[in-house]
Amino acid sequence: MTYIYISEPSFWWRAEAAQLRQFVPIDPDVDDGRRRWPDRDEQRWNLVAQAVTQVSQALAAGQWEPDEDNSGHSLVRIDAEELSNTEKNIVRKWFSVDEPVGMDPWFEPLQNGRHRLWSTLDFFGSEPVPIKGDAIGYANPADAEVLGANWQHLFAKNVEELEAVTWFDATDPVNVRFENALRTAARGEHPAPF
Secondary structure, eight states: OEEEEEEOGGGEEEEOHHHHGGGSOSOHHHHHTSOSOTTGGGSOHHHHHHHHHHHHHHHHHTOOEEOTTOSSEEEEEEOOTTSOHHHHHHHHHHTSSSSOOEEETTEEEEEEOHHHHHHHGGGOTTSOEEEEOSGGGGOSHHHHHHHOTTTHHHHHHHHHHHHTOTTOOTTSHHHHHHHHHHHHHHTTOOOOOO
């Protein structure tokens, strides 16, 4: 078994690969005019997508274990032994605190993960792709103090913006948790990360 840490599991959402393609319509290396990862074509992106799908399914089922240090991270076990160390690291980074594939459904561009999405989107099939929300991460006591006394109004606006996203599947269990976290922040409360 391979262990994957998920940063703040309640702050993730999912969408179909076809819906996310609009955010990475061309190869980021072509867009940037340079090759970022020289070993990109050596990776088995289909296997990376399968591993990400396993974590996504665990998110949907609520099958994670909170980390013992109460950091907001959780742990899932997946069957990814056939992945190389580099491929496992790609999956770990996908769900990490420092390099998650992340953006909000109502705001583009992607905050992080263009290269990983570009390389994997064709391999998810009908499985939804997990993305970490960006704004909701600021709904904590320290950031709320910096945002000011009416910090919750920012999240109320995010709820309105989310409601306007026609392709967002509000019935997906991961998306339900994400929307609930946003609504909690909009009420002026700090949502639990898991």
